Amino acid sequence: MSIAAPQLEAWLGRSDSLAPFWLATGSEPLLMLESGDLIRHRAKELGYSDRQVLEMSGTADWSQLMDAAASIGMFDDRKFLEVRLPGGKPGVKGAKAIQDFLAIPPVEGVITLFTLPRPDWQGVKASWWKALSEKCTVVDCDPIPRPQLPAWIAARMAKHGQKASRDVLESFADLVEGNLLAARQEIDKLSLLFPQGELTRENIEASVGNCSRYTIEGLVDAICLGASDRVSRIIDGLEAQGEVFPLVLMVLTSQLRNLVKLRTAQEAGQSFVKGVFATPALKAGARRLKLQKLTAALSVLADIDRISKGLDVPERDSDPWIELKSVSLFLARSR
Incomplete structure (x- = not known):
């Protein structure tokens, strides 16, 4: 079972009991922190007064996990166990310990909450992560779109x-x-x-002060959704934040190529493209943007790459950020 973090409080309020295994994961630290607080608070209301926290890493002693679950306090018959893995990588021994822990029947009277960032595309294929995802009630703590x-x-x-x-x-x-x-x-x-x-x-x-933190992924989404005002604001923000320009250009170029693949597939009546993780925003962008404009934009990005390396490109501004904003707005305003 999977629950979006913003819906967790309401879900817990309707529940008379808690599953034995929980996983709060994602890329938004605030939501992970608050989700843990909500689950812990609800567990306390249900009588899980004994609490133990394990701060773990790839080099930690993972034998603590099984020992902690088995040792309930003398005056308590219910325990709340938190396993925090801030680095997101349990190591070889940790991976085995997690799988072994989840493979046995849950210890009666013990609720275990795992809190860690979601692994990258390689990590999600690991056996220990699959065990967590399948055995736990998962709270998705990703950024709010x-x-x-x-x-x-x-x-x-x-x-x-x-x-x-x-x-x-x-x-x-x-x-x-x-x-x-x-x-x-x-x-x-x-x-x-x-x-x-x-x-x-x-x-x-x-x-309220301006405390926005802009991301390259947000820029791609804004372009795909045709939000031109937001595109302009994000690019200005990325430049002000000191974002590494080659990285911005690399990600944007990669995603435009994905849009080309998705658009080509759509025109051929296909709904799936191997090797492309099609987010809702990318799908919307592929429906909105024609191949001609996408290929033209890729050509401009190639020029911008040369500009960023100090080369002269006729009829282009010498500031790559200006050219990046121009081509991004061209795509966002296209119909």
Whole structure:
């Protein structure tokens, strides 16, 4: 079973018991932290008062895992065991220990929560990860997609008795995009500065600083979805953050090639392309962008690559960021 982190609190509220094995994983630290807090709190309500935390790594003594599950306190018959693996790699001994631990029947009266980042594409093929994914109730702690961020902010505000219009929430989301921890801090701050009720744009602008953290993946999604204003903002943000330009260019070029493959497959009536992880945004981009414009953009990216290496390209600006914004907006505005 898999539960999205934003839905976990409601799900736990409807549950009279907890599964023996849990896995909080993803790439959003705040959601992983809060998911662990929610599960731990619900376990305590259900009588799991004995708690033990194991901070593990690839070089840790993994024999602790089985020992911890077997040793329940003298005055408690229920235990909550947390296994934290911040590095995401258990090592050879850890991998075996996890598989052995999950292979036996759950110890009665013990709930175990594993918390770790989701492995890369190679790691998810490992036997220990497959065992975790199959045996545990999984809480997906991935970043909130930008289109869903205003609703996430609104839900957080509602807990403090505050609300805002859709336009104000969109403005708020622009200021905290890609930085959920900052978003939570700003929402908490607003609850202290203003009374319950509706917040105005002026309230937000006076109190919330620009703490957005932009990503290359966000840029690709914005291009695919035709969000030109967001494309411009993200590129400016990536440059201001000091993002390594060759990396930005490499990822964007790779994803445009994937779009070409997806578009070609769509025109041939095919729904699957081997070797392409087609996210909803990429699928939307492949439907929206024609092959002619995609191939033209790839040609421009080749020019930008030469510019970034200090070579002159006729009729192109010498600043690769300017050219990158130009071709990205060309794609975002294309129909």
